[in-house]
Amino acid sequence: xxITSPEKRVWWNEPLHRPEVIWITIAFLWGLLMFGMMxxxxxxxxxxxxxxxxxxFPEKFAEKxxxxxxxxxxxxxGATKIPVVRPPPGSDVYVLSRLWEWWxxxxxxxxxTYRLHLSSMDWQHGFSLQPVNINIQVHPGYDLVLSxxxxxxxxxxxxxxxxxxxxxxxxxxxxxxxDKK
Amino acid sequence: MPAxxxxxxxxxxxxxxxxxxxxxxxxxxxxxxGVTVPAVLYLVWGIMEVAxxxxxx
Amino acid sequence: MAASNEFRTCSVTGLKVHLPxxxxxxxxxxxxxxxxxxxxxxGLLVALTRWQAVxxxxxxxxxxxxxxxxxxxxxxxxxxxxxALLYFASAILLNCRLATPWLAWVAFALMLxxxxxxxxxxxxxxxxxxxxxxxxxKAAPHFYVGLIVFAVGTLTAVxxxxxxxxxxxxxxxxxxxxxxxxFGALTAAIIAVFTLASGAxxxxxxxxxxxxxxxxxxxxxxxxxxWGMGHSSQQINVAAHVAVWYAIAAVVLGAKPISEKVSRTxxxxxxxxxxxxxxxxxxxxxxxSSEWKVFNTSYALYLAVLGSMIHGMSVPGAIExxxxxxxxxxxxxxxxxxxxxxxxxxxxxxxxxxxxxxxxGISGVVLGTEQINLMMHNTLYVPGHFHxxxxxxxxxxxxxxxxxxxxxxxxxxxxxxxxxKWQPYLFGLGxxxxxxxxxxxxxxGVARRHWDITFSDAPLTFEYPPAAILMMGLxxxxxxxxxxxxxxxxxxxxxSILFGKRLxxxxxxxxxxxxxxxxTVAAYGSAGTLHVPGTxxxxxVFFMSFVLYYFVNWKYxxxxxxxx
Ligand code: HEM
Ligand SMILES: [Cu+2]
Ligand SMILES: [Cu+2]
Numbered sequence: 001x002x003i004t005s006p007e008k009r010v011w012w013n014e015p016l017h018r019p020e021v022i023w024i025t026i027a028f029l030w031g032l033l034m035f036g037m038m039x040x041x042x043x044x045x046x047x048x049x050x051x052x053x054x055x056x057f058p059e060k061f062a063e064k065x066x067x068x069x070x071x072x073x074x075x076x077x078g079a080t081k082i083p084v085v086r087p088p089p090g091s092d093v094y095v096l097s098r099l100w101e102w103w104x105x106x107x108x109x110x111x112x113t114y115r116l117h118l119s120s121m122d123w124q125h126g127f128s129l130q131p132v133n134i135n136i137q138v139h140p141g142y143d144l145v146l147s148x149x150x151x152x153x154x155x156x157x158x159x160x161x162x163x164x165x166x167x168x169x170x171x172x173x174x175x176x177x178x179d180k181k
Numbered sequence: 182m183p184a185x186x187x188x189x190x191x192x193x194x195x196x197x198x199x200x201x202x203x204x205x206x207x208x209x210x211x212x213x214x215g216v217t218v219p220a221v222l223y224l225v226w227g228i229m230e231v232a233x234x235x236x237x238x
Numbered sequence: 239m240a241a242s243n244e245f246r247t248c249s250v251t252g253l254k255v256h257l258p259x260x261x262x263x264x265x266x267x268x269x270x271x272x273x274x275x276x277x278x279x280x281g282l283l284v285a286l287t288r289w290q291a292v293x294x295x296x297x298x299x300x301x302x303x304x305x306x307x308x309x310x311x312x313x314x315x316x317x318x319x320x321x322a323l324l325y326f327a328s329a330i331l332l333n334c335r336l337a338t339p340w341l342a343w344v345a346f347a348l349m350l351x352x353x354x355x356x357x358x359x360x361x362x363x364x365x366x367x368x369x370x371x372x373x374x375x376k377a378a379p380h381f382y383v384g385l386i387v388f389a390v391g392t393l394t395a396v397x398x399x400x401x402x403x404x405x406x407x408x409x410x411x412x413x414x415x416x417x418x419x420x421f422g423a424l425t426a427a428i429i430a431v432f433t434l435a436s437g438a439x440x441x442x443x444x445x446x447x448x449x450x451x452x453x454x455x456x457x458x459x460x461x462x463x464x465w466g467m468g469h470s471s472q473q474i475n476v477a478a479h480v481a482v483w484y485a486i487a488a489v490v491l492g493a494k495p496i497s498e499k500v501s502r503t504x505x506x507x508x509x510x511x512x513x514x515x516x517x518x519x520x521x522x523x524x525x526x527s528s529e530w531k532v533f534n535t536s537y538a539l540y541l542a543v544l545g546s547m548i549h550g551m552s553v554p555g556a557i558e559x560x561x562x563x564x565x566x567x568x569x570x571x572x573x574x575x576x577x578x579x580x581x582x583x584x585x586x587x588x589x590x591x592x593x594x595x596x597x598x599g600i601s602g603v604v605l606g607t608e609q610i611n612l613m614m615h616n617t618l619y620v621p622g623h624f625h626x627x628x629x630x631x632x633x634x635x636x637x638x639x640x641x642x643x644x645x646x647x648x649x650x651x652x653x654x655x656x657x658x659k660w661q662p663y664l665f666g667l668g669x670x671x672x673x674x675x676x677x678x679x680x681x682x683g684v685a686r687r688h689w690d691i692t693f694s695d696a697p698l699t700f701e702y703p704p705a706a707i708l709m710m711g712l713x714x715x716x717x718x719x720x721x722x723x724x725x726x727x728x729x730x731x732x733x734s735i736l737f738g739k740r741l742x743x744x745x746x747x748x749x750x751x752x753x754x755x756x757x758t759v760a761a762y763g764s765a766g767t768l769h770v771p772g773t774x775x776x777x778x779v780f781f782m783s784f785v786l787y788y789f790v791n792w793k794y795x796x797x798x799x800x801x802x
Contacts, residue, residue: 001494002418002484002556003331009414011498012202017768020500020551023777027547030781031540037792038532038608046800047609053525054237080697101697118524123375124457126616126685130700132798133683135615137522139457140374143237144524149800157700161616161685163368165375166297169689170696205502206415208403208424211509215428216435219466219513223534224436227462227517227526234458234525 049136050146061119061143065094069104077105077174084176092117092145095158095173097125097138099165102158102173110177113149126162129175135161150177244335249744250646250752251489254411258339259329263322263647265346267640268735270318273353274633275728277310282721285672289714290692290707297689301366304687306357308369312628313388314353317471319636320426320478321349321395326647327423327481328402334411337401345394352388355380368687370468373444373455382445389441393434399427418495418502419488422481425505426474432513433474436466458523469516475628476546477508479590479635483553486587486635489642490578492755493560496552496768504552507545511537518602521611528608535606543603550595550780555773557588562769564756570772581751586638586662593666594631597673600784602627610791613798616687619680626673629720634666637727644731645749650738652750658730665723671716679709 008014042048072085083104087093089112096103098121108114118127120140127136136144150156160171204210245254280303287295295303329336336342358380359365365377403424406412416424440463446452484501487493495501517534520526537543561573568576578584601623605614614620641658644650652658684691684706691710693700741749748754 001488001492003488004417005412005414006418006498010196010198010202011415012199012205013196014497014499016497016500019555019768019770019774020497023551024500024544024548026781027544030547030785031536031544034603034607034788035532035536035539038536041609041792042528045609045796046802047612047795047798048528048802049522049609049612050802051525051527053234055234056237060237078698082697124372128616128683128685130683130702133613133617133681134798134801135522135612135617137524137615139524141456142234142458142524147802151799157698159683159685159688159700161688162372163301163687166301168301168687169297169691170693172693172696172698172700174698201503202415202499205421205506208400208416211424211506212400212428212431215425215509215513216432218510219432219470219516220435222538223514223516224463224466226530227520227534228459230526230530231456231458231462 050144052145054143054145055141056119056143058119058121058140061094061117062096062121064117065096065103068092068094073104074107082173087114089114091115095127095175096121097127097160097171098122100160100167100171102127102160102171105174105176107176107178108150109180110150110153111180113147116146116148118144118146123164124162125160125164125171128159128161130157130159132156137162150175153177153179248646249741249746250749253330254333256329256335259325259336260647262336262339262342262346263325263330263643266318266322266325267643267647269346269350270315270322271728271731273310273314273318274724277307277315278721278724280304280307280310282717285714285717287689288691288710289717290710292714293690298363298366300689301368301687302360302363305366305368306360309356309360310353311633312369313385313471316475316628316632316636317388317392318349320430320474321345321392322643323478323482323639324395324399324423324427325402326643327417327420328399328406331417331420332402332406332412334402334406334409337398337405341394342398345391345398348391348394349388350391352384352386352391354384355387356384359384370464371444372464373447373457373460376448379445379448382441382448386438386441386445389434389437392430396427396430396434399423415498418498419481419485421502421505422477422484425508426477426481428509429470429474429477429513433467433470436463436470440464440467458525461520461523462526465516465519466513469519470513472624472628473508473512473515475632476512477505479594479632480505480549480553482635482639483549483587483591484556486583486638486642487553487557487560489752490581490584490587491557491560491564493556496555496559496770500548501552504545504548507541507548511542512545514538515542515606518606518611521606521608522615531608535608540603543599546599547777550591550599551773551777553591554776555768555770558770558773559768570775574772578753580659581641581753582658582662583638583641583751585659586634586641586666589662589666590631590634590638593626593634593670593673595780596783597670598623598626598631600787601677603784604788604791607788607791610795613791613795614680616685617680618676618684618686621686622673622676622678622680625669625676630666630669630673634662634669637665638662640727640731641751644734644738645741645752648735648738649741650734651741651747652730653733653738654730655750657726658751661723661726661730663723664726665720668716668718668720668723672713672720675709675713675716679706679713682706682709684710
C-alpha cells in the first residue's frame with residue numbers, strides 16, 4: 001500500500017504495464033508539442049510580447065510623454081480633460097500610468113504600426129486593453145517598448161488590472177482606433 | 182550517505198539495487214537537486230536577465 | 239532511543255504512534271482549520287462584493303479583506319495543515335519518534351506568532367497590499383516581520399521532518415524504501431526548502447526597506463524572487479495533495495500504487511522541475527528574455543506536467559484495480575459506480591482529483607503558455623484557475639483526509655455523519671462554480687482584485703459585456719455554496735474533536751469512515767496483468783479536453799492585435 005514500504009526490496013526492476021507506457025509516451029510527446037508551439041509562435045505567430053525594455057527614470061519618461069502631447073495634441077476628453085494625441089503612424093507613442101490615470105489618450109490609425117512605450121510614475125499598474133483583452137504589467141523605472149498594429153477601428157479602454165491602491169478601480173484610460181482619413 | 186543496506190526479504194538477497202532506485206532512496210541527494218536545479222535555472226538565470234536590462238537614454 | 243511509554247499502538251492500523259508527534263499533529267491541524275474558517279469567511283465577503291448586485295463591502299474593506307483572505311487561506315491554512323501532514327508522513331507512517339518535539343513546538347509557536355502578527359498588521363489597515371506585497375507599494379513593517387517569523391517557523395518544521403527521516407533510517411523503523419506517501423511528503427518538503435529560501439532572500443530586504451534601511455527594491459527583481467516563494471509554495475501543495483490522494487485510496491480501498499517506480503519517478507519530476515513554473519507570473523513583465531520565459535514556464539519541456547499526468551492515471555488506476563479486486567468488475571465503470579461515495583474521505587478525494595485535473599491542471603497549462611498569457615494576465619482567469627488547484631484540489635483533499643485523521647489521530651468518531659457525507663459535494667460544487675465563473679469572467683477581460691467593474695465613479699466610462707456581470711453574480715452564488723460546504727466542514731471537525739465518541743477504549747468500535755478491508759486487496763500488486771479500462775477511458779477524455787481547450791485558446795490569440 002502507499003502508506004507502507006514497498007513489499008519488494010527492489011521495486012525499480014518491475015516491468016511497466018502497457019497502458020502506462022502508452023500514456024507516458026503520449027504525455028511526453030504532448031509536452032514537447034506544447035513547448036514547440038511557443039517556439040513556433042515566435043517564428044510564425046503575430047502576437048508575441050516584446051522583450052525590449054529599458055531602465056528609465058520616471059521624470060525622464062514623463063518628459064518624453066509631455067513632448068509627444070505638446071506636439072500632437074488634437075483635443076481633450078472626459079471630466080478631467082485628458083489630452084487626446086494623434087501621432088503619425090510608425091512613430092513612438094507613450095502611455096504613462098500613475099495614481100490613478102492612464103495619460104494621455106491615444107488616437108491611432110487602423111492598420112498602422114506604432115512603437116508603444118509603457119511605464120509607471122509610482123507603483124505597478126496593469127495595462128488591460130478592452131475589449132481585445134491584451135494584458136501587460138507596467139513597472140516604475142522600466143520602459144517597455146512594443147510594436148502594435150491595431151487592426152480594428154473602435155474605442156478601446158485601458159483598465160488597470162494590477163492593484164494600485166484605493167483608486168485602483170477608477171483608473172481607466174482610452175485608445176481610439178480610427179480609419180485612415 | 183548511510184545508503185540502503187539492502188534489508189532483504191522477498192526480492193532475494195542477491196538482487197542489486199539499481200542506480201535509479203538508489204537515487205530515489207537518497208533523500209538528501211534529492212534535497213540537493215531539488216534546491217539547486219530551480220536555484221540555477223529559475224533564480225540565478227532570472228536575476229541575470231533582470232540585471233541585464235539596458236539603461237534607457 | 240525514545241522511551242517506550244512515549245508510544246501507543248494504533249488499534250486500527252497497527253502503527254506505532256509517537257505521542258509527542260501526535261500532539262503536534264493535533265495542534266497544527268486545529269490551528270489550520272481556524273485559519274480556514276476565518277479566511278474562508280473573508281473569501282465569501284470578497285465574492286459577495288464582486289457580485290455587483292450585492293456589493294457588500296466598501297472599497298477599503300474589500301482590499302483589506304482580500305489581502306487577509308489570500309494570506310490566511312493560502313499561507314496559514316494550507317501550511318499549518320502541511321506541517322501536520324509532514325509529521326504524520328514521517329513519524330507515524332515510519333513507526334518512528336519525531337525528531338526534537340520541543341523544537342517542533344518552538345516552530346509551531348513561531349508560525350502562530352508570525353501568522354498572528356501578519357493578521358494584526360493587515361487588520362490595522364496599513365497593509366492592504368495584497369499578500370503578494372509588490373514593491374514599491376509599502377506595507378507596515380510588522381506585516382513583513384509576521385511573514386518572516388512564520389517562514390522561519392515553517393523552515394524549522396521542515397527540518398524536523400528531515401531529521402525524523404534520518405532517525406527512522408538509523409533506528410531501522412522501516413524496511414527498504416519509505417512508503418510512497420512519505421515520498422510524496424518528502425517531495426513537498428524539498429520544494430518547501432527552496433520556497434522558504436526564496437522567501438528569505440526577498441522578504442528580509444523588503445522589511446529593511448520598509449523601515450528605511452534600504453532605499454529601493456527593484457520591482458521586477460522583487461517579482462522574480464518573490465514568486466520563487468509564491469509559486470513554489472503552490473507546488474508544495476500539489477505534492478502534498480497528491481500524496482494525500484494516494485493515502486486516502488490506500489486507507490479507504492486498500493489501493494496499491496500500480497507501479498512504485500512510475501509514481502516515484504513522477505514525484506522526481508516534481509522535485510526537479512515543478513518549481514520552475516514560478517515563471518508563470520512573469521510572462522507579462524518587461525525585459526526578461528523569451529528563452530527564460532519559455533524554458534521556465536514550461537517546467538523544462540513540460541516534464542513536471544508529465545509527472546502530473548502520470549499521477550492522473552496512477553491514482554484512478556490504483557483505485558480501479560483495488561475495486562476490481564474487491565469484486566466490482568461489472569463493465570467499464572462498475573468499479574466507479576460502486577465506489578464508497580457516501581464516505582466523505584473517498585468522495586472528497588475523488589472530486590479533488592477530477593477538479594484539479596480538469597479545471598486546475600488544464601487551465602494552468604494554458605494560462606502558463608507564454609503568448610496566451612497575454613489574454614489572461616491579471617484577469618479573473620487567474621484566481622479562477624488557482625481556486626481550482628488550491629481550493630478544489632488541495633483544500634478539498636485535505637478536508638477529505640481530515641475524515642480519516644480525526645478518528646486515527648484525535649481518536650474521536652466523526653459526528654453529524656450525514657452532514658459529513660454531503661460536505662465534499664457542497665464544497666466541490668461551490669468551488670467548481672467559483673473557478674469556472676471567475677475563469678469565464680476573466681476570458682471576458684474582467685480584472686482581478688477590483689472593487690467596481692462598473693467604474694461608477696471613474697472619470698471615463700466603460701462597460702464590460704453583460705455576460706461578465708452575470709458571471710460575477712453566478713460566482714457570488716457559488717461562493718455561498720462553497721462557504722456552506724466550508725462551514726459544514728468546520729462544524730463536523732470541531733464537533734467531532736470536542737464531542738465525538740472516544741475511540742481509544744479497548745472495545746471501541748471501528749471508525750465509521752475507515753472500512754475493514756479484506757486482506758486480499760493489500761496483496762494486489764503490480765504483478766500480473768493490469769486491467770483498468772475505466773481509467774483508460776477517463777484519461778482519454780481528459781486528454782481530448784486538454785488538446786481541444788489548448789488549441790481553442792491559440793485560435794483566440796491569433797485574433798487579437800498583432801504585436802511584437
Ligand atoms: C469559501 C471559499 C472561498 C471563496 C468564496 C473564495 C473567493 C475568492 C474571491 C472572490 C477572490 C477574489 C478574486 C479577486 O477579486 O481578485 C479570492 C481570491 C483569492 N483566494 Fe479565495 N475563496 C475561497 C477559498 C479560498 C481558499 C481555501 C484558498 C486557498 C487555499 C483561496 C485562495 C485565494 C487567493 C490566494 C486569492 C488571491 C488574493 C489576491 O488576489 O491577492 N481562496 N477568493
Ligand atoms: Cu493602476
Ligand atoms: Cu490598479
